[in-house]
Amino acid sequence: MTIVIQERKDAARRAAATAKAGTLIEALPWLDRFHGETVVIKYGGHAMTAEELRAGFAQDLVFLKHAGLRPVVVHGGGPQVTGHLDRLGIESEFTAGLRVTTEETIDVVRMVLNGKVNKDIVGLINRYGPYAVGLSGEDANLFTAERKLASVDGQFVDIGLVGEITSVDASMIKALLDDGRIPVVSSLARGTDGPVSTDGTGGANTVYNVNADTAAAALAVALKAHKLVVLTDVEGLYRDWPNSDEVISQLDSGDLAKLLPSLSAGMIPKMEACLTAVTGGVPQAHVLDGRLSHAILLEIFTDSGIGTMVIGDTP
Numbered sequence: 593m594t595i596v597i598q599e600r601k602d603a604a605r606r607a608a609a610t611a612k613a614g615t616l617i618e619a620l621p622w623l624d625r626f627h628g629e630t631v632v633i634k635y636g637g638h639a640m641t642a643e644e645l646r647a648g649f650a651q652d653l654v655f656l657k658h659a660g661l662r663p664v665v666v667h668g669g670g671p672q673v674t675g676h677l678d679r680l681g682i683e684s685e686f687t688a689g690l691r692v693t694t695e696e697t698i699d700v701v702r703m704v705l706n707g708k709v710n711k712d713i714v715g716l717i718n719r720y721g722p723y724a725v726g727l728s729g730e731d732a733n734l735f736t737a738e739r740k741l742a743s744v745d746g747q748f749v750d751i752g753l754v755g756e757i758t759s760v761d762a763s764m765i766k767a768l769l770d771d772g773r774i775p776v777v778s779s780l781a782r783g784t785d786g787p788v789s790t791d792g793t794g795g796a797n798t799v800y801n802v803n804a805d806t807a808a809a810a811l812a813v814a815l816k817a818h819k820l821v822v823l824t825d826v827e828g829l830y831r832d833w834p835n836s837d838e839v840i841s842q843l844d845s846g847d848l849a850k851l852l853p854s855l856s857a858g859m860i861p862k863m864e865a866c867l868t869a870v871t872g873g874v875p876q877a878h879v880l881d882g883r884l885s886h887a888i889l890l891e892i893f894t895d896s897g898i899g900t901m902v903i904g905d906t907p
């Protein structure tokens with residue numbers, strides 16, 4: 593037999609150990625509450641930068657899976673697409689927070705999101721267990737879209753191959769979840785329009801670039817998820833951005849609908865996504881700071897939560 597001897601713990605170390613147990617106990621009602629529930633997590637390009645945070649994100653997802661939740665990732669990668677376009681000497685242009693997408697741009701968007709960002713996230717999660725399966729929103733007709741026009745000062749503006757999701761076939765995602773996998777989905781969609789070859793043997797439909805916040809909301813509604821969690825690079829929705837850093841911690845869909853016209857840039861699709869989710873039956877939508885280590889666990893398993901939470905209309 594081997595006898596293992598440990599030094600006697602001092603009071604501070606005993607207190608730290610008790611605090612750790614306290615954190616686990618605080619999670620207990622939430623573990624019970626969310627067991628079996630689907631959570632759709634939007635992982636934004638700006639939240640993907642620091643390696644340590646990326647590892648924390650992957651650990652959080654595997655933790656959720658082991659805790660009995662059904663996590664699904666929908667990822668962006670806008671900054672990564674912009675970086676690649678820059679290297680190719682192609683300028684990026686955004687209208688109302690959406691990338692103006694030409695025939696040339698869509699190829700780069702597909703290459704970067706499906707080929708690089710998706711596989712990087714899959715690899716990251718699978719360091720902690722063989723769970724992540726990467727998909728394009730084009731696969732198995734997950735997202736079908738039509739051309740979206742951007743609204744600028746009450747006018748509709750053509751922004752190219754940007755898609756508005758018209759239907760979601762989530763059967764493959766459900767099958768993967770039932771099999772204990774973590775689906776990782778890019779925000780591309782197949783159109784029902786586009787060229788079909790004259791001999792009837794082939795021809796692909798148009799592929800659309802969909803904002804990843806929008807795609808995540810559509811999937812959360814289709815899966816009847818319990819939560820949509822949007823990870824980004826700010827603490828939440830600032831009341832008076834960029835003049836103040838006062839974060840709105842909770843608002844209902846009515847308040848949000850009134851606020852939407854005053855929002856700018858990247859926050860527009862994010863808050864529209866939260867509104868789509870809660871009006872579509874998802875009980876809670878959150879915008880969280882992906883720069884905060886283990887932000888997902890802190891939101892789901894602690895009493896106070898973090899970031900901005902949007903709920904359905906309150907009387």
Ligand SMILES: Nc1ncnc2c1ncn2[C@@H]1O[C@H](COP(=O)(O)OP(=O)(O)O)[C@@H](O)[C@H]1O
Binds near residue numbers: 823825826828829
């Ligand atoms: N009211 C607001 N509150 C917080 N951020 C805002 C607000 N309005 C605009 N923003 C901007 O939106 C950005 C987040 O959107 P985006 O850059 O598209 O992020 P992501 O890549 O995570 O999708 C923030 O970094 C901030 O610059």
Ligand SMILES: CC(=O)N[C@@H](CCC(=O)OP(=O)(O)O)C(=O)O
Binds near residue numbers: 668669691754755804
């Ligand atoms: C139409 C549109 O704007 N599509 C986005 C898709 C990626 C995305 O949404 O990435 P983030 O979540 O990191 O911003 C784009 O091309 O940048």
